[in-house]
Amino acid sequence: MACFVLSGLALGLAPLLMPESYSWVSNTTSESAAQALEGAWLARLGFLIFGLAVLWLSALAAESWGRVGSAFHRTFGILMLATAVFSHRPLALNASFDHTEDLLHSTATTVMGFAFAFGVLAVMVVSHRRSTRKRVLDSIAIAASVVIPLGMVVWGDYAGMLQRLMFLVAYIWYGGEALFRPTVSIFSSVEGQSLR
Secondary structure, three states, X not given: OHHHHHHHHHHHHHHHHOOOOOOOOOOOOHHHHOOXXXXXXXXXXXXXXXXXXXXXXHHHOHHHHHHHHHHHHHHHXXXXXXXXXXXXXXXXXXXXXXHHHHHHHHHHHHHHHHHHHHHHHHHHHHOOOOOHHHHHHHHHHHHHHHHHHHHHHHOHHHHHHHHHHHHHHHHHHHHHHHHXXXXXXXXXXXXXXXXX
């Protein structure tokens, strides 16, 4: 849970390191981690911590998420790491940049969105003992992963704010899974193996 909080803080504070032309309302988190941008390290760190946290949680929650759900969330985590490694084109329109790196970043972010949506859906379908509260959050997360990207296209001037809302939904979903996942079976199986 601490990793999700640290990642959220890094991405939330990243705009403070940006040039005056940067706006958290219109500019995305990817643009705060862009190539050749001073201060981009903080947003990249946020992506890195988020990706590692999701991979860790995927391993811990594999039993309750099921094979398919875990695979989609592991994919999300790996692609989040990729967004930290491969950066968006610079904010300055006339600046030179690595086109391949920008393409890899864009591809990773696009596929990552699908991985999150399908991962949440898979967990929702597989988990029969899921509480009503979790199912409501699952539905919100799936809806947000479809509606918000469309909103970013329609209302481009608010793309940054909308994307941050999407991140918030993802943090809340993963945070809820980290806080309220079934731990008894995991610990009991570890204890059982140690007694053998």
